[in-house]
Amino acid sequence: MVPMPSKSPVATSVNDFTALPLRLTSTTSFPKQTAHYLYLRANTPKLPTEDTPREVFLVNVPVDATETHLRSLFADQLGGARVESVAFEGARVGKGITAPVAPAKKGKKRKRGPTDEGEEVAEEVGQLPEVWDREMHASGGTATVTFVDKASAELARKRARKAVKEGSKITWGLGVDDRVPPLGLARYQAHHKLQYPDPATLQHSVDAFMSAFSAAETTRTKSLTRQRSIPDADGFITVTRGGRTGPAREEEVKAQGEELKKRDKTRVKEDFYRFQVREKRKAEQQDLVKGYEEDRRRVEEMRRRRGRVRPE
Amino acid sequence: MALSANKRRKVEHSSPGEDDAASFASFGEEDGQDGVPGEGTELDGRDSAHDGNALDEDESDDEDEAGEVEAEEAPSLPSVAAKMLRKTQSRDARAKAAKTALDSGGGLYTAGTFKSNLFKLQVDELLEQIRPRRGKREEAAEQALHALKRTIDKAPARGSFSVDEAERQLLMSSKVAVPFPSPKPPKDAKYKLQYAKPANSNVVGSFALKTATREKGSLAVDMTVTMPSSLFQDKDYLNHRYFYKRAYYLACIAAALKAAHSSEYDLRFEDLHGDQLKPVLVVTPAQPAGHEVEAKPTPKWMVKIIPCVSADLFPQDKLLPDRNCIRPSAEAKAEPTPLYNSSLRADMLMPSYLKLIHNAASTSSAFCDACLLGSTWLRQRGLGSNIAVGGFGNFEWSALIALLLQGGGPGGKPLLSEGYSSYQLFKATLQILAMRNMSKQGLMVGHADGDTKLVPNGAPVVWDGPRGHNVLYKVTPWTYIQLRQEAKTTITTLGDQLFDGFEATFITRVDSPLLRYDHVLELPASVVKSANVVLFDVLKRGLGDRVIQVAILPPLTQSWLPGSARPTIMCQAAIKVGFVVNPDNVNRTVDHGPGAESKVEAASFRKFWGEKAELRRFKDGSILESLIWSPSDSGKTVLEQIVRYLLGRHFGEDAEQGAELIGDGFSRMISQGSTMAAFQPQMEAYKQLETDVRGLEGLPLSVRQLLPADAQLRYASSQPPLGGKGRQRPMPADVTIQFEGSARWPDDLVAIQRTKIAFLLKLSEQLQEATDSVTARIGLENQNRDILNQAYLEISYESGAAFRMRIHHDREQTLLERQLKDKLVGPSAKEAAAVGLAAYKRDYIKAPAHTHAIARLCSRHPALSGTIRLTKKWFASHLLANHVADEVVELIAARTFVQPWPWQAPSSVQAGFLRTLHWLSRWDWRAEPLIVDLSGSGELKQPDVQAIQTSFEAWRKLDPSMNRTVLFAASNVDPEGTTWTDGRPAKVIAGRMTALAKAACAEVEGKQLGLEAAGLFASxxxxxxxxxxxxxxxxxxxxxxxxxxxxxxxxxxxxxxxxxxxxxxxxxxxxxxxxxxxxxxxxxxxxxxxxxxxxxxxxxxxxxxxxxxxxxxxxxxxxxxxxxxxxxxxxxxxxxxxxxxxxxxxxxxxxxxxx
The missing domain is CATH 3.30.70.3030 (Alpha-Beta Plaits)
Structure with missing residues (x-):
């Protein structure tokens, strides 16, 4: 069931991507030198922005990649192109390989698309503290690297192609180990520590969130009230929620309805008329027959599954 | 239908020519009703006349048929063909009629006579499978029967010899040693042994009556050879004389058969049902080279040749159970010899019982089926006619039903009715076995003349008045207890309306000692010199209320070649003793005996216990004889100490040394023991927490309830929460807290989570202020999903106990549901809501309910906690811990306790664990949901089960390839069934789980008592x-x-x-x-x-x-x-x-x- 590695030679490029081999240094637990293949090309999103020319799109980013890693990779080993920022692909939804790529995790400092105004406010002020000192990225994930200018981006790509052609050794994580938080047990310890933030910080964050939330709430109610009371340009008044004072909750209404139905049922007893008794009996009989059919089907099914009934 | 069958039989029998042709062989016919048991040809005549005619009178006028049998062994072919044709046709017609009957009003028809349609359909199918058919085996056996009969009839009479002469002469002439029972006959015996042509020979037993189940093993046919009365004298019933003559007679038959058939058949002697008084001759087809007459693949069959005598040979009243028939040599008191008497009487009554059962089969149409069901039931429970396996087998079962159809009730009315269906007969018989203690009050059938005294030692009595015989004479006291227990269990199973008990009743084998008993003692058979009854009495008395059941499984007696002497029980053979313990008492270390004042009892106590008995003064001032054992955790369990002491005292050093007690290897695997004591500190800490939280006064909302929701708080975590010595880092236990409702909560999921944090901050502050020994801090979780719970309060006590408290706010559910239904939100938000809803239900509703239910069940069944923890250990050892949720394992283990069928709820960790694995290996999770009633008291009702079943089927229809839900585990607190199994385990994991369980069961089956507990955990x-x-x-x-x-x-x-x-x-x-x-x-x-x-x-x-x-x-x-x-x-x-x-x-x- 496990795919066996074939002996075909490694390709140097695929589609427009350059497949850049990164040497992985051996570790004590896995003393083996291997290569990781990072694919890169110019970023070509469907809706280009003004930053697009100076961006490079990476595929199959190592799980432990950080911005520092990539900065160092391009600056020290690929011709010194300077990176402005790195955007990693967010968490995937579900496990499927072809699953759509979800937008980046919330809580990133990265700029997000325009959303609801009120939420945006709350988002920014009421952040809960981070609990990881170093985020990991799902295996095979992508990232977009923005360089300082277009020339740098091109340089980076060119040097990558050249490195592939010349077969020069490029090592992953060369010289960055001291600049990023350590992995392994230390990282989990740090995580455990960060999981329990200082109560004051937490209180502050919650207070900020709640006040922003109530402010947003108030704004929303106000705007709704305004819409309700002021006719628009055409002289229409928009119908909005929350007009009446103390409206009944949806669930309560439903519960009341159920209650009413039940009362209806008990008003005339079920065995009052003769036809009711007759129908009831008929229904019972039908149930019995149906149950019998059902049982027979199940026995049939059992036989199909287990073979004949035989004592062990 | 019964009527038509009767008619048909008559019609058929009116053509005597044909039937005569098949006379001796007719027991092999396909049809249940019209096969004539082998009373020879004369039965035909009587059969057509006998309806309504009482068969009770003892008839022994069978002399006339011997010749005929010989003559008509080869029926002309056309007539046989015609008959077969007729039979098939009529059978088809009948089957069709039955089918239409079912099709039309089937549902109503079975309403009363069967448990349920499902049950009936399965029973029908089972019967179809086990009903005897005429095949190659049967034909070969019949051929052999004819041949044997011919040879026996031709054998020359042997003149009367003295014992010595007879023995020597047979050994010299044909190398057959006379299988005398022990004690051997005295050399100077006055009486003479002789052989004469048998009065008649018959085929009896289940083969003739068509009550033998079709099995994979060999086909057993019982053939009786009636010894002529002329060979015996009036007083031959005394002092084994009858049995010596019988042995000689059998040896003569063996000699004759050996001379004639030694190339075709193998002959061996065997004790009939393990009764050494009555050897029989077993004839099997010769194994090494197939004979030309037989088909190439040798059909497996065996014919047992059983010598018997006519019923009027000895007077009945001399052989009543309370009479002595073995005269003591010296001046000793003549004790009654019930086993000897009944054993002899059974030989006399063989034809009579054949008639009784045949009569029952012809009057009650369901009798044969009931016998088939009974025999299957007995077989699965390891019970049989052999004394070693209990002495309650097919014959006893069918004779019991036949007798109960005639009487046994108040005023001599029959207890069973002929109109019962097979299931009703089966169940009613079990009911009688279960409810009536026949060892206290014997069951009398027919006119019992005089007062028949009971057999001592708690052996049961079913007294057949007309025949003057105790049908259950072979049944040992421990088997009787076991039989009743099994009957009770099955009755409960059949009474369980929720679950189909078919499998547990007829399919599952229940006789594996490791699954059946909590502890098994194995000791060499040679050390128990006296009867097993003594062993039983000693153990029963010594263990008292520590055990519920003691069962002795002696080694089976072997068969031997006619040329060699009867083998003594081999030294390496082992007696096994199974114990079912009472978990409440088994580990008690002090036993109170009688007080010092009651002299007689105290003396007997001292005599029984020897120097172990001590006179002690107790706190309440009483002075009692008592026994002190060291506690179970120090090396040997109390049970083992007692058993070893008893063996040493009553059976000598060898017994104590040779004994091996198996049973606590598994509970030792659990860290810190299988008791729930290890959980006590955590439980107390939880109570403390509840008091502390409820005592807080400055909270904005008052606390409605605090609920535990963790395996550590339901005695079920694989590691105990706080170890005594060598303790590990405590894992916090989850707890939920619910505040009183308030309208001031925000109406937004994200905001609710933040409000919860605010609450927890307040709670933490106040808790630390109010109590000194507490540290509390807020932990964050679910960072990427802001509608899920964001924070918990971690509270640790100085004792080391730690808790994680989450706030349960019920408005969340409504909001999540609304978001799910909302048409305006996108798919990703909907998915988030679905995840949130599942998490909400799991964490705040299902987990606390599950915890409560399991904790309650654990306190009801002391072995449950250990079983759960061991099962978890098993899953973890096989690296499945991250796939199968704790709760699922708990449900699987709890199932063994609340639906223990076909056993009773296990009373030890070993039994619980092994039965859990046994069930797991057979669980077809593709087609069956796991449904457990955790209440243990029937809170789960029939409609609930229906609903669960329906939702299971819906899941399977929705996801037939089982990508999402594989296992379906529902309980009375969680009818949804997918709470703990959504997404994991995957199908491949579930498959591995089953494969591992199967391998473990195979190991248990293979190694039996040599099982190493650790072996099941190695992967x-x-x-x-x-x-x-x-x-x-x-x-x-x-x-x-x-x-x-x-x-x-x-x-x-x-x-x-x-x-x-x-x-x-x-x-x-x-x-x-x-x-x-x-x-x-x-x-x-x-x-x-x-x-x-x-x-x-x-x-x-x-x-x-x-x-x-x-x-x-x-x-x-x-x-x-x-x-x-x-x-x-x-x-x-x-x-x-x-x-x-x-x-x-x-x-x-x-x-x-x-x-």
Whole structure:
């Protein structure tokens, strides 16, 4: 069931991507030198922005990649192109390989698309503290690297192609180990520590969130009230929620309805008329027959599954 | 239908020519009703006349048929063919009629006479399978019967010899040793032994009556040979004389058969039903070279030749159970000899019982089927006619039903009615066996003349008045207790309306001693010189209320060749004794005996216990004889101490040395013992927490309830929460808290979560202010999903107990449901809502209810906690801990206790665990949901079960390939069934679980009593593609502490951090979770939790080589074959392993790659 590695030679490029081999240094637990293949090309999103020319799109980013890693990779080993920022692909939804790529995790400092105004406010002020000192990225994930200018981006790509052609050794994580938080047990310890933030910080964050939330709430109610009371340009008044004072909750209404139905049922007893008794009996009989059919089907099914009934 | 059958039979019998032709062989016919049991030809005549005619009178006028049989062994072919044709036709017609009857009013028809349609249909099918058919085996057996009969009839009479002469002469002439029972006859015996042509020979038993079930084993046919009365004298019933003559007679038959058939048949002697008084001759087809008459694949059959005598040979009243028939040599008191008397009487009554049963079969149409059901039931429980396996077998079963159809009730009315269906007969008979204590008050059938005294020692009595015989004379007291127990269990099973008890009643084998008993004692048979009854009495008295059941399984007697002497019971044969313990009493260390004042009892007590008995004065002032045992945790269990002491005292040193007690190997596997005592500190801490929280006054809302929701708070965590010595880092136990309702909560999911944090902050502040011994801090969780719970309050006590408290706010559910239904929100928000709703229900509703139910069940069944923990250990040892949720394992284990059928609820961890595995190996999770009534008191009702079943079927229809839900585990507190199994385990994991359980059961079955408990927990690692060996110091915190204060370890930082901040720190599970998140689509990971410090993985088959694309969720190597067009993506296993190694850092000691 496990795919066996074939002996075909490694390709140097695929589609427009350059497949850049990164040497992985051996570790004590896995003393083996291997290569990781990072694919890169110019970023070509469907809706280009003004930053697009100076961006490079990476595929199959190592799980432990950080911005520092990539900065160092391009600056020290690929011709010194300077990176402005790195955007990693967010968490995937579900496990499927072809699953759509979800937008980046919330809580990133990265700029997000325009959303609801009120939420945006709350988002920014009421952040809960981070609990990881170093985020990991799902295996095979992508990232977009923005360089300082277009020339740098091109340089980076060119040097990558050249490195592939010349077969020069490029090592992953060369010289960055001291600049990023350590992995392994230390990282989990740090995580455990960060999981329990200082109560004051937490209180502050919650207070900020709640006040922003109530402010947003108030704004929303106000705007709704305004819409309700002021006719628009055409002289229409928009119908909005929350007009009446103390409206009944949806669930309560439903519960009341159920209650009413039940009362209806008990008003005339079920065995009052003769036809009711007759129908009831008929229904019972039908149930019995149906149950019998059902049982027979199940026995049939059992036989199909287990073979004949035989004592062990 | 019965009527038509009767008619048909008459019609058939009116053509005597044909039937005569088949006379002796007719017992092999296909048809249940019209096969004539082998009373020879004369039965035909009587059969047509006998309807309504009482058969009770003893007839022995069978002399006339012997010749006929010989003459008509080869019926003309056409007539047979015609008959077969007729039979098939009529059978078809009948089957059709039956079918239409079912089709039309089937549902109503079975309403009363069967448990349910499902049950009836299954029983029908079972009967169809086990009903005897006429096949090659049967034909071969019949052929042999004819041949044997011919030879026996031709055998020459042997003149009267003295014992010595007779023995020598037979040995010299034909090398047959006379199988005399012990004691051997005296050399100077006055009486003479002789052989004459048998008065008649018959086929009797279940084969003739068509009540033999079709089995894979050999077909057994009983053939009686009636010894002529002229051979016996009036007083021959005394002092084994009858049995000596019988043995000689049998030896003569053996000699004759040996001379005539030694090439065709193998002959062996055997004790009839293990009764050494009555040897019989067993004829089987010759094994090595097939004879030309027989078909090439030798049909397996055996014919038992049983000598018997006519019923009027000896007077009945001399052989009543209370009479003595073995005169003591000296002046000793003549004790009654019930077994001897009944054994002799049984020989006299053989034809009579044949008639009785045949009569029952012809008057009650369902009788045969009831016998078939009964025989299956007995077989699955390891019960049989042989004395060694209980002495209650097919014959006893059918005779009992036949007798109960005639009488036994008040005023001599029949207890059973002829109109009963087979199921009703079966169940009613079980009911009588279960309810009536026949050892206290014998069951009388027919006119019982005089008062028949009971057999002592608690053996049962079913007194057949007309025949003057105790049908159950062979049944041992312990078997009778067992039989009643089994009957009771089955009655309960059949009474269980919720679950189909068919499988438990007829299919499952129940006789494996490890599954059946809590402890099994094995001791060499040679040491128990006296009867097994003594052993039974000693153990029963000695163990008292510690055990519910003591069952003795003596070794089976062997068969032997006619030329050799009867084998003595071999030294290496072992007697097994099974114990079912009473978990409440079994570990009691002090036994109170009689007081010092009651002299007689005290003396008997002292005599029984010897120097172990001590006179002690107790706190309440009483002075009692007493026994002191050392507690179970110190080496041997109390049970073992007692058993060994008793054996040593009553059976000598050898018995004590040779005895081996199996049964507590499994409970020793559980860390800190199988008792619930280890959980007590945590439980107390929880109570303290509840008091503390309720005592807080400054909270904005008052507390409505506090509910535990963790395995540690339901006696079910595989590691006990707070160890005494060598304790490990405590894991916090989950608790939910609910406040009173308030309208001031925000109406937004994200805001609710933040409000909860505010509440927890307040709670934490107040709790620390009010109580000194508490540290509380807020922990964050679910960072990426802001509508899920965001924070919990971690409360640790100085004692070490720790809790995680989450706020349950019921408005969340409404909001989540609304979001799910809302047409305006996008699919990702909907999915988030679905996840949120599932989490809400799981954490706040199901988990507390489940915890409550399991905790209650644990206190009801003392062995449940241990069973759950051992089962969890088993799952973890096989690295399935991260796939099968704790709750599912708990449900699986609890099922063994609340639906124990076909056993009773287990009373020891071993039985509980092994039965759990047994069920697990047979659970067809593809087609059956697991439904457990955790209340144990019938809170789950029929409609609930229906609903669960329906929802299970809906799931299977929705997801037939089982990608999402594989196991379906519902309970009375969780009718949804997918709460704990949504998404995991995957199908391949569930398959592995079943395979492992099957392997474990095979091991149990194969090794039997030699089973090593640890063997079931060992699991090889070479099945996996790669193995991460985790630093073992991480899994057991205590190891680090004990060893040199941690200075020798590389993870020094840990020792520096003080203990309380590390509460709940579990780097391995964090690592595992992260690995699953990062590599989940390429690797299937297995972990053993704290049980085994390894994480193993299998590469997913989805990572096969494929064309390259951007969105592959695993690291790849781009490859291009020299001539290929496009680039292929191949999984980069080494790079992935290197990533894992980097991620794990110093936690991973070594990565082992198998593939």
């Amino acid at each position: 090889p690692l070479n099945d996996y593609d790669f193995i991460l060996h985790i630093d073992p110091t991480l899994s057991g915190g205590r190891k680090r502490k004990n060893a040199a204060n941690g200075t020798t370890f590389k993870n020094l930082e840990l020792a520096i951090l003080d203990d309380s901040s590390l509460v709940g720190f579990d780097p391995i599970s964090s690592f595992l979770t992260e690995l699953e998140e990062l590599f989940g689509s390429a690797i299937l990971l297995f972990s053993g939790g704290l049980e085994r410090p390894v994480i193993t993985g299998l590469w997913s088959p989805q990572t096969a080589v494929r064309s390259w694309k951007v969105n592959l969720a695993y690291s790849t190597i781009p490859t291009k074959a020299p001539k290929a067009e496009d680039v292929q993506a191949e999984i980069n296993k080494e790079a992935i392993l290197s990533e894992i190694a980097r991620l794990g850092g110093n936690m991973v000691e070594r990565i082992e790659v198998n593939r």
